[in-house]
Amino acid sequence: MKSVEDWYRHDRMPHIFCTGCGNGTVINCTLEAVMQMGWDIDNTIFISGIGCSSRSPGYITTDSLHTTHGRALAFATGVKLAKPEFDVVVFTGDGDLSAIGGNHFIHACRRNINMTVICMNNMIYGMTGGQGSPCTPAGAISTTTPYGATEPVFDLARLAEASGANYSARWTAYHVKELTKAIKVGMEIPGFSFIEAMTQCPTSYGRRNKLRTTTSMLEYMRDNAVLLNKAKRMEAEGRELSPGRFTVGEFVKRFRPALGVVKDEE
Amino acid sequence: MQGNIACAEGALAAGCSFFGGYPITPSTEVAEHMARILPKKGGTFIQMEDELASISSIIGASWAGARSMTATSGPGFSLMMENIGYAVMTETPIVIVNIQRGGPSTGQPTMGAQGDMMQCRFGSHGDYSTIALVPSTVQEMFDLTAKAFNLADRFRCPVFLMSDEIIGHMREKVTIPEEVDIIRRRPLKEGKLPFEPEDDMIPGFPEFGKGYRVHVTGLTHDERGYPEATNCELHSELVTRLVNKIESKRHEIADYDIINPQAEIVFITYGPPGRAVRQLMHDYSDLEIGHLNLRIVWPFPEKVLKEFPNASKFIVPELNMGQMAREIQRHTSIEVESLPKIGGEMHTPDELFRAMGGDS
Incomplete structure (x- = not known):
């Protein structure tokens, strides 16, 4: 395998992602990690639910399952347990994973089933035109929060950690090298690996929140991301993260017993 | 042997290697038995977090090559509707056992019913067809569950075993054959596109990892399997094929017993009411009573109604408010009398006798 290009399903191009969308960056980071892992195209299964992020497996030339809204992890559990030798990767989004699929998410983490889950968190329902999600920041404008979102957001990476995943990390589409490395580490670790990739959605999120351009959204992610270690130091000093900022880094890396691990991998 | 155990044994005999389920009365014994036996046979049992996940997991397992099933009852069945449609659209072979109980809603968890017959046919959104088997004995629980896997693999669709609490919790003698016929799904032929149908309208199965x-x-x-969601002709062709691949074979796969075809009064049953008719015929052996007992209800084999040339009336006892009676009526000009019974108890032979106009 020479190039990431070999993993793309070329006759499906052009893709449906909007100009400036961050999903392509996350797919590239994922395929780069897959190549570094030396995985076999015919032994790798990409699975997804519904939403922009979930269209990704359709552009990758492995066997792939584009399922129903929220249920990708339950489908993936069936695939993986029926054939544990498969390398399984799930693409999902903030709405797919944490709203309609929230129960499947915490239970897949609890089972610690051996797969890599990449959540493209664009803080919005992009496919349906920009409705608020459980990850839409307080104050942000969406079509269903026209006066500003009022509900607190889910911290997906910490939710995965608390629910039992062996690996959990958060980076952004700005932090390409860190994101690729985190995905690879997740793939190496037996058990449930969760990588949250904050991505820009200039079309449905940025447009309504004074982040109209792709660069302004990437700068937003760069400027508001706080390294986990720094956040911990701040906490020790009694300082809180200011609203709108979020932590990035590795939240947990451990080797608890996991489900769906092929014996010679142990 | 208990009906639910016979169901699980039938699945195991048919080579079921994956069960994803969630506990619900009165189906739980199916899952419990699979949990005991499957791991010993090298298969996988997993208790999922809900029925949405149960059906998702068995669809995933099917794509990984396993014969997979789940078992549930009304409330869980309702939760499965979304992914029943997904299995239809993606042509995924799976077996869904519904041990029916009284509804709507939580209803009567421990009482038998046949209230989900229309739900299994029409419950998921959009147009489709489906296959539903209904046992009336514990032996048929075994036989029809095994058969359901062959039908699922052949037609590449979800297949339903629509039993109920009465047969599920009944204990009867069961003869387990040395082996059951196993006809596995046909693999995708070389040179064919992944969803290109063969002459029988069914594509070969492109199992994952091959x-x-x-x-x-x-x-x-x-x-090719590629999304084309705004192509009107394509959608029409696809959905028409999904329906016709099953409907066009409805008389070939029909499974029923006919007794006394010359009778004027004919009972049409599926599931437990068939037992009451058999008892009635035993009690009144001097009367000419016709009986059609269906083991496959969907797709409905309407030609079978012509097997009763002298029939003046079809009486349809059902443990619901007349779901199949309506389906039967639309295929015949002969009078159809619905004999509904809900609440959890079976029809008694006397009730059937009175429906015939008898005085008991």
Whole structure:
């Protein structure tokens, strides 16, 4: 395998992602990690639910399952347990994973089933035109929060950690090298690996929140991301993260017993 | 042997290697038995977090090559509707056992009913057809569950075993054959596109991990499996094929017993009411009583109604408010009398006798 290009399903191009969308960056980071892992195209299964992020497996030339809204992890559990030798990767989004699929998410983490889950968190329902999600920041404008979102957001990476995943990390589409490395580490670790990739959605999120351009959204992610270690130091000093900022880094890396691990991998 | 155990044993005999389920009365014994036996046979049992996940897991397992099933009852069945449609659209072979109980809602968890017959046919959104088997004995629980797997693999669709609490919790003698016929899904032929149908309208199965590199989606898709959700002709062709691949074979796969075809009064049953008719015929052996007992209810084999040339009336006792009676009526000019019974108890032979106009 020479190039990431070999993993793309070329006759499906052009893709449906909007100009400036961050999903392509996350797919590239994922395929780069897959190549570094030396995985076999015919032994790798990409699975997804519904939403922009979930269209990704359709552009990758492995066997792939584009399922129903929220249920990708339950489908993936069936695939993986029926054939544990498969390398399984799930693409999902903030709405797919944490709203309609929230129960499947915490239970897949609890089972610690051996797969890599990449959540493209664009803080919005992009496919349906920009409705608020459980990850839409307080104050942000969406079509269903026209006066500003009022509900607190889910911290997906910490939710995965608390629910039992062996690996959990958060980076952004700005932090390409860190994101690729985190995905690879997740793939190496037996058990449930969760990588949250904050991505820009200039079309449905940025447009309504004074982040109209792709660069302004990437700068937003760069400027508001706080390294986990720094956040911990701040906490020790009694300082809180200011609203709108979020932590990035590795939240947990451990080797608890996991489900769906092929014996010679142990 | 208990009906639910016979169901699980039938699945195991048919080579079921994956069960994903969630506990619900009165179906739980199916899952419990699979949990005991499957791991010893090298298969997988997993208790999922809900029925949405149960059906998702068995669809995933099916794409990985396993014969997979789940078992549930009304409330869980309702939760499965979304992914029943997904299995239809993606042509995924799975077996769903519904041990029916009284509804709507939580209803009567420990009482038998046949209230989900229309739900299993029409419950998921959009147009489709489906296959539903209904046992009336514990032996048939075994036989029809095994058969359900062959039908699922042949037609590449979800197949329902629509039993109920009465047969599920009944204990009867069961003869387990040395082996059951296993006809597995046909693999995708070389040179064919992943969703390109063969002459029987059914595509070969491109199992994951075999190098087919197939993309499976619940969106309207072309023969490559690629989404084409705004193509009117393609959608029409696809959905028409999904319906016709089953409906066009409805008389071939029909499974029923006919007794006394010359009778004027004919009972049509499926499931437990068939037992009451058999008892009635035993008690009144001097009366000419016709009986059609269906073991496959969907697709409905309407030609079978012509097997009763002298019939003046079809009486349809059902443990619901007349779901199949309506289906039967639309296929015949002969009078159809619905004999509904809900609440959890079976029809008694005397009730059937009175419906015939008898005085008991």
